[in-house]
Amino acid sequence: MTKRNPHMARLSANYLFPEINLRKRQFLAQHPEVHLISLGIGDTTEPIPPFITRALTEGAAKLGTREGYTGYGPEQGEQSLREQIASKIYQNKVPAEDIFISDGAKCDLGRVQMLFGNEASIAVQDPAYPVYIDGSIIQGIKTIVPMPCNPENNFFPCLEALSRTDLIYFCSPNNPTGVAATKTQLQQLISFAKANRSIIIFDSAYAHYIQDPSMPKSIFEIDGAQEVAIELGSFSKIAGFTGVRLGWSVVPEALKFDDGSSVKADWKRVMSTIFNGASNISQCGGQAILTETGWKEVEALTTFYMENTRLIRDTMRRLGYEVFGGENAPYLWVRFKGRHSWDVFQEFLEKFHVVTTPGIGFGPEGESFIRLTAFGHRENVLLALDRMRDGKT
Amino acid sequence: MTKRNPHMARLSANYLFPEINLRKRQFLAQHPEVHLISLGIGDTTEPIPPFITRALTEGAAKLGTREGYTGYGPEQGEQSLREQIASKIYQNKVPAEDIFISDGAKCDLGRVQMLFGNEASIAVQDPAYPVYIDGSIIQGIKTIVPMPCNPENNFFPCLEALSRTDLIYFCSPNNPTGVAATKTQLQQLISFAKANRSIIIFDSAYAHYIQDPSMPKSIFEIDGAQEVAIELGSFSKIAGFTGVRLGWSVVPEALKFDDGSSVKADWKRVMSTIFNGASNISQCGGQAILTETGWKEVEALTTFYMENTRLIRDTMRRLGYEVFGGENAPYLWVRFKGRHSWDVFQEFLEKFHVVTTPGIGFGPEGESFIRLTAFGHRENVLLALDRMRDGKT
Numbered sequence: 001m002t003k004r005n006p007h008m009a010r011l012s013a014n015y016l017f018p019e020i021n022l023r024k025r026q027f028l029a030q031h032p033e034v035h036l037i038s039l040g041i042g043d044t045t046e047p048i049p050p051f052i053t054r055a056l057t058e059g060a061a062k063l064g065t066r067e068g069y070t071g072y073g074p075e076q077g078e079q080s081l082r083e084q085i086a087s088k089i090y091q092n093k094v095p096a097e098d099i100f101i102s103d104g105a106k107c108d109l110g111r112v113q114m115l116f117g118n119e120a121s122i123a124v125q126d127p128a129y130p131v132y133i134d135g136s137i138i139q140g141i142k143t144i145v146p147m148p149c150n151p152e153n154n155f156f157p158c159l160e161a162l163s164r165t166d167l168i169y170f171c172s173p174n175n176p177t178g179v180a181a182t183k184t185q186l187q188q189l190i191s192f193a194k195a196n197r198s199i200i201i202f203d204s205a206y207a208h209y210i211q212d213p214s215m216p217k218s219i220f221e222i223d224g225a226q227e228v229a230i231e232l233g234s235f236s237k238i239a240g241f242t243g244v245r246l247g248w249s250v251v252p253e254a255l256k257f258d259d260g261s262s263v264k265a266d267w268k269r270v271m272s273t274i275f276n277g278a279s280n281i282s283q284c285g286g287q288a289i290l291t292e293t294g295w296k297e298v299e300a301l302t303t304f305y306m307e308n309t310r311l312i313r314d315t316m317r318r319l320g321y322e323v324f325g326g327e328n329a330p331y332l333w334v335r336f337k338g339r340h341s342w343d344v345f346q347e348f349l350e351k352f353h354v355v356t357t358p359g360i361g362f363g364p365e366g367e368s369f370i371r372l373t374a375f376g377h378r379e380n381v382l383l384a385l386d387r388m389r390d391g392k393t
Numbered sequence: 394m395t396k397r398n399p400h401m402a403r404l405s406a407n408y409l410f411p412e413i414n415l416r417k418r419q420f421l422a423q424h425p426e427v428h429l430i431s432l433g434i435g436d437t438t439e440p441i442p443p444f445i446t447r448a449l450t451e452g453a454a455k456l457g458t459r460e461g462y463t464g465y466g467p468e469q470g471e472q473s474l475r476e477q478i479a480s481k482i483y484q485n486k487v488p489a490e491d492i493f494i495s496d497g498a499k500c501d502l503g504r505v506q507m508l509f510g511n512e513a514s515i516a517v518q519d520p521a522y523p524v525y526i527d528g529s530i531i532q533g534i535k536t537i538v539p540m541p542c543n544p545e546n547n548f549f550p551c552l553e554a555l556s557r558t559d560l561i562y563f564c565s566p567n568n569p570t571g572v573a574a575t576k577t578q579l580q581q582l583i584s585f586a587k588a589n590r591s592i593i594i595f596d597s598a599y600a601h602y603i604q605d606p607s608m609p610k611s612i613f614e615i616d617g618a619q620e621v622a623i624e625l626g627s628f629s630k631i632a633g634f635t636g637v638r639l640g641w642s643v644v645p646e647a648l649k650f651d652d653g654s655s656v657k658a659d660w661k662r663v664m665s666t667i668f669n670g671a672s673n674i675s676q677c678g679g680q681a682i683l684t685e686t687g688w689k690e691v692e693a694l695t696t697f698y699m700e701n702t703r704l705i706r707d708t709m710r711r712l713g714y715e716v717f718g719g720e721n722a723p724y725l726w727v728r729f730k731g732r733h734s735w736d737v738f739q740e741f742l743e744k745f746h747v748v749t750t751p752g753i754g755f756g757p758e759g760e761s762f763i764r765l766t767a768f769g770h771r772e773n774v775l776l777a778l779d780r781m782r783d784g785k786t
Contacts, residue, residue: 001590001650001651002509002513002559002560002590002591002592002650002651003512003513003559003650003651003652004650004651004652004654004659005508005509005510005512005513005659006510006512007510008508008510008659008662008663011662014662014665043464043465044464045462045464046459046462047456047457047458047459047461047462048456048457048462049457050457052457053453053454053456053457054457056453056454056456056674057450057453057454059453060446060449060450060452060453060674060678061446061449061450063440063441063446063449063633063636063637064440064441064442064443064445064446064447065440066439066440068440069438069439069440069441069633070636071436071437071438071633071635071636072436072635072636073636103496103638103669103672104669106667106668106669107667107668107669109667110504110507110666110667110668111503111667113667114503114507114531114532115398115401116395116398117398117399117400117401117533118511118533119396119398119399120395120396120398131666131667134666135666135667138507138662138663138666138667139507140510140511140533166395166396167395197394197395198395199395240456240462240464242464242465242669243456243463243464243465243466243670243672243673244456244672244673244674245496245669245670245671245672257394257395257396257397258394258395258396258397259396259397261397266397266398266401269401269404269407269531270401270531272407273503273524273527273528273531274499274500274502274503274504274506274524274528274531275499275500275503276496276497276499276500276635276638277636277638278638279496279636279637279638279672279674279675280636280637281449281453281637281672281674281675282672282674285453
């Protein structure tokens with residue numbers, strides 16, 4: 001009889017968002033008159049700007065014409081889109097040949113995990129996006145080394161104390177802490193990976209939110225990264241494409257396995273075997289984002305969300321909260337020393353009618369933190385802050 | 394140093410389409426004046442019909458409005474689309490709760506392979522779509538049992554001779570043979586799976602092309618399938634959505650592992666961990682396909698491609714070719730007894746200036762066959778047939 005995949009059984013229950021929803025429902029059942037505001041949402045809320053929307057509608061419309069119809073696209077994605085990413089996102093520090101278009105970073109993570117198989121050992125920031133660990137467990141990974149990131153180490157792992165792993169997942173700016181790594185820190189990370197012959201899986205999904213011009217938006221801004229890193233990028237948070245689905249990966253030609261064989265060649269094979277390209281309509285949208293007009297539109301979107309972030313950060317700091325992150329990312333990481341994150345979650349829910357995300361959902365180091373996000377309509381953000389300022393709803 | 398995934402090394406080189414392209418290029422280099430016609434293409438060529446195209450453009454346009462904007466969708470896909478699939482495709486023999494929307498069957502296959510892990514044994518039709526085997530090898534599957542399908546067994550495997558496996562991949566109508574299984578055959582397959590406690594992965598990507606009303610379009614038309622089968626469906630060949638990316642899977646509540654645990658629960662976990670939904674725009678297109686107007690449009694598309702199939706089949710039979718398939722699928726499987734498929738490919742290329750697909754690319758049983766497809770503009774199909782009729786170009 002067909003056995004359950006033993007790796008699936010090793011997954012811990014995914015209780016975070018179900019538990020949040022349960023607590024919301026329970027609260028609303030007792031207080032049906034309450035208007036809850038979410039500052040916990042990790043999803044974009046503002047419409048796609050007009051020039052980019054028009055490219056999407058035109059991309060769809062041309063599929064209805066004989067001249068404009070396209071079926072399966074090129075295996076690595078539209079060549080022109082790959083060239084635009086190379087020039088606009090990477091200032092040609094990365095060649096178009098090393099770029100693969102995808103339906104988003106989460107899906108690419110699953111395929112990266114399939115690429116490296118079940119014998120690889122991995123290191124993961126703690127706290128981190130849960131998919132690094134969950135996807136690896138499904139794939140059969142046994143050795144998972146946490147890299148604690150907290151205020152005491154400025155949210156950068158203590159590399160000297162870290163044992164060697166085959167892969168190092170590193171997300172900057174980090175979700176959930178909202179803290180981005182400096183150039184020096186990324187140089188240290190690359191040196192560490194080189195010394196250990198590890199491969200860095202660099203998640204740059206929030207790079208577009210970096211405001212400090214001295215901070216790298218890509219690991220490929222650092223010398224030597226080409227030999228040790230893969231980068232996963234996404235249009236989701238750049239342009240409100242979370243539902244449209246569009247992202248990319250960079251797997252450099254120079255990246256090799258211990259036997260000298262090409263990581264990119266294997267990646268190409270994985271991508272062409274169990275993936276079939278991002279939607280042609282979404283790719284038209286991506287092309288528009290990377291034009292001059294489109295880029296101005298998405299810059300304005302980012303400015304909007306970062307103004308939300310600033311409002312939340314400044315208000316909460318004035319109110320005496322211990323707030324981290326939020327300078328270069330749409331995420332804020334708020335500490336409540338000595339308390340449990342679920343208790344803080346419950347307090348915000350009951351006292352301010354504000355929904356947050358308990359930090360413990362992102363790893364043991366997240367205990368006593370909550371995550372707040374900048375995604376939301378302005379009036380909701382302001383109302384939530386009013387409630388906190390008044391100390392009650 | 395990071396090791397290459399040993400499973401990747403077990404993949405045989407993917408030479409089929411690269412080799413076809415190489416031979417085309419070589420021929421055109423010597424005969425630059427020639428207009429080659431492809432009867433080998435596995436991709437749709439006709440535009441998306443107007444009502445469905447309009448739904449795609451409207452789905453894109455509303456993302457530019459505050460009221461119409463959506464980010465991440467529900468984990469299993471839009472509820473209304475799942476309900477439409479349940480009623481239109483499955484006449485409610487399958488509940489919407491068991492349906493998961495995806496970006497296509499190829500991608501779902503990769504996730505199914507991840508679901509069952511690397512310890513499962515599998516059986517695969519020979520010839521078959523190469524992804525069943527290649528994706529399984531990447532995942533680390535060791536035991537792969539071929540199920541020879543040929544004119545001698547009416548393209549249905551001899552189940553009595555077959556050893557037990559955990560999974561049985563079964564595609565009907567089959568790509569490349571173009572032959573669909575009868576109700577009796579599927580009943581036998583289900584009985585076999587029940588007796589062996591195997592799970593059938595039923596690929597119904599071409600089911601919409603079935604013309605014979607007595608033939609099942611879904612394995613769930615057969616009693617008992619709910620306890621032994623998963624089905625993967627696709628809008629690609631129904632509506633020319635190969636580039637738009639939209640499909641679905643059905644994982645019945647009643648399907649269990651040997652420990653009694655739910656396959657669907659694990660599938661839900663895989664889908665929510667390493668997938669993030671089909672594009673919201675594509676899903677709007679899917680909803681339009683399943684309306685009365687949209688369905689009429691796609692019926693007309695199918696009729697068009699099946700008329701191509703009929704033209705090729707009838708002409709070739711009149712010319713004395715031994716043609717199989719093509720009654721209930723857009724694929725024709727032509728035998729050249731005693732010859733190698735690559736030699737036949739070369740002959741068609743040189744003599745008729747027609748590109749075909751060598752059968753050997755789909756498995757050992759494909760040797761001495763070529764695959765022809767019905768996807769193509771009518772005038773090209775007619776021209777290719779003229780060339781064959783004239784015995785020369």
